[in-house]
Amino acid sequence: MMFKIASSPHNHSQKKTSAIMRTVIFACIPGALAQFYFFGAGNLIHIAMACAVALFCEAFILSLRDKPVRKHLLDYSALLTAVLLGLSLPPLAPWWITVIGTAFAITVVKQLYGGLGSNPFNPAMAGYVLLLVSFPLQMTMWLPPESIQHIDLTFFDSLSVIFTGFTTEGYSVNQLRMNIDGITMATPLDTLKTDLTLGLTTAESMTKSVFGAYGGLGWEYINLGFLLGGLYMLKTGVIKWQIPVAVLGSMAFIAIGGSIIDADQAAPPMLHLFSGATMMAAFFIATDPVSASTTDKGRLIYGCLIGLLTYIIRTWGGYPDAFAFAVLLANMCVPLIDQLTQPKVYGHPARGTKQ
Amino acid sequence: MSDIASEESNDEVLPETQTETQPEKNADIKKVIVDGLWKNNPVLVQLLGLCPLLAVTSTVTNALGLSIATLVVLVASNVTVSLIRNWVAKEIRIPVFVMVIASFVTSIELLMNAYSYGLYLSLGIFIPLIVTNCAIIGRAEAFASRNNVKMAALDGLMMGAGFTLVLVILGAVREVLGQGTLFDGADLLLGPWAANLKIVLFQSDTHFLLAILPPGAFFTMGAFIAVKNVIDNTMDEKKKQKEPAKTIERVRITKVSSEL
Numbered sequence: 322m323m324f325k326i327a328s329s330p331h332n333h334s335q336k337k338t339s340a341i342m343r344t345v346i347f348a349c350i351p352g353a354l355a356q357f358y359f360f361g362a363g364n365l366i367h368i369a370m371a372c373a374v375a376l377f378c379e380a381f382i383l384s385l386r387d388k389p390v391r392k393h394l395l396d397y398s399a400l401l402t403a404v405l406l407g408l409s410l411p412p413l414a415p416w417w418i419t420v421i422g423t424a425f426a427i428t429v430v431k432q433l434y435g436g437l438g439s440n441p442f443n444p445a446m447a448g449y450v451l452l453l454v455s456f457p458l459q460m461t462m463w464l465p466p467e468s469i470q471h472i473d474l475t476f477f478d479s480l481s482v483i484f485t486g487f488t489t490e491g492y493s494v495n496q497l498r499m500n501i502d503g504i505t506m507a508t509p510l511d512t513l514k515t516d517l518t519l520g521l522t523t524a525e526s527m528t529k530s531v532f533g534a535y536g537g538l539g540w541e542y543i544n545l546g547f548l549l550g551g552l553y554m555l556k557t558g559v560i561k562w563q564i565p566v567a568v569l570g571s572m573a574f575i576a577i578g579g580s581i582i583d584a585d586q587a588a589p590p591m592l593h594l595f596s597g598a599t600m601m602a603a604f605f606i607a608t609d610p611v612s613a614s615t616t617d618k619g620r621l622i623y624g625c626l627i628g629l630l631t632y633i634i635r636t637w638g639g640y641p642d643a644f645a646f647a648v649l650l651a652n653m654c655v656p657l658i659d660q661l662t663q664p665k666v667y668g669h670p671a672r673g674t675k676q
Numbered sequence: 677m678s679d680i681a682s683e684e685s686n687d688e689v690l691p692e693t694q695t696e697t698q699p700e701k702n703a704d705i706k707k708v709i710v711d712g713l714w715k716n717n718p719v720l721v722q723l724l725g726l727c728p729l730l731a732v733t734s735t736v737t738n739a740l741g742l743s744i745a746t747l748v749v750l751v752a753s754n755v756t757v758s759l760i761r762n763w764v765a766k767e768i769r770i771p772v773f774v775m776v777i778a779s780f781v782t783s784i785e786l787l788m789n790a791y792s793y794g795l796y797l798s799l800g801i802f803i804p805l806i807v808t809n810c811a812i813i814g815r816a817e818a819f820a821s822r823n824n825v826k827m828a829a830l831d832g833l834m835m836g837a838g839f840t841l842v843l844v845i846l847g848a849v850r851e852v853l854g855q856g857t858l859f860d861g862a863d864l865l866l867g868p869w870a871a872n873l874k875i876v877l878f879q880s881d882t883h884f885l886l887a888i889l890p891p892g893a894f895f896t897m898g899a900f901i902a903v904k905n906v907i908d909n910t911m912d913e914k915k916k917q918k919e920p921a922k923t924i925e926r927v928r929i930t931k932v933s934s935e936l
Binding site: 429451454455456457458459 | 882884885886887889891895
């Protein structure tokens, strides 16, 4: 006899795991297309490589563990991890970055803990953190968006940079990242952070070319793309509203507070919401059904924690974006959150009340 | 002595307590050796002394330096504890053991400061921290305080050797993964001639930082423990296959509850 531990009510959703995972992968498409438009085909190449590595690793470990390989490969969870990791890598990162990151995410973070459903950490983000900690140089080589690049980047250029480090015309990644004046252009969040330490105010920094109308140039459309995909997932019921709303809400709340207190030194709320990985993380990463909290109240707490941690690390930490760290830290709190937010069982008095 | 042994007989599996006059049996000696190196390895089984283990095994040289220091302290403290075991009152034995260990560690620290200054600097705080290494106080308490000098010395040597072995392999794996070399900085430990020992396995512009950082030690050690368990399991299975299967002739076992 086995008691399944799940929060009540125990009603069944008729969706299969594979259908859910497929929906999430499809919902990534608008954001991925936006990324393709602004940063070239790099991310698509990374996604393709990551998918191949993920399937190989998953099949290999499953066969070691004497599990049905075909059944588990067809639940698309490994592919989803690969897609999310591929989307979050810098577009022109070298090929071995993807291979190491995906192999670690699938074998160590997912399968060593017992496979789908047993992993306490989000595999894609743990893989990302491994890469960011181990290879900080390669993992921060973000390109400026297409409209302010002064070297045209074709599909074959992206492919060539990823595998050899140089474009077909012989430009290195660092040359691609420079503007006409030979100054390397960083991501909007990075630029703002550097400028603030140089004594510029937020308003002065945001006149630079990497900033768009309300977020980072290009990044705002990528984030809109992921927002669109996220809303589609909400509509189809694949994810619940609590986590994204809590992540975005808490982040906006703190960012507005920061702007009110010191508008010259704090990034404006819209920049926080529409730069970097915000929308993708809020809708696609934080909502991972395995590593996120499972109670409604818990989801709100979990989401708020992620928003808060991201704001703290973005503002005072050493890394330009912080979602991977925030998600992993919140993952660690999930068992505690779940235990403290157990809903009242139907027919029983609420905990702590006397009969 | 007898009352210490009887009162402190905890769950640890120990060879039979011996008196000074009784000569050691070969089986006991063999058991101490196998325990130290494999079956009760301080790192892989007892999981003791993890703090220095995780912090300094980024290269073979560091791992070797620290584990040799630990080995010397372990042997010396085991011998001393075994010598004084009959005169130390039970109530104050732990402070006495710690004093003994601390004095040996201080001597080692001064020696390293004098003869291998580079290594002394690179190991830093982890040399004095040998005092707090649970493997040492653990062996003093669990073994040396209830066995004769010879066995205690052997146990210290074997536990220290087991510790050294794991640390050096751990250091080697992390050094190869992290920076593609072996014996980097061996001259700090062994003198200028050892600078030639450095082996470059592969040249890479980017170091795999995670292997050098402490998380890398956790990952590598987890993998080691897994490998050890796999080897143990397969050996157990082989043993079982050799033994003839026991035939159970009883038909049914009826358990009668006492409450009825």
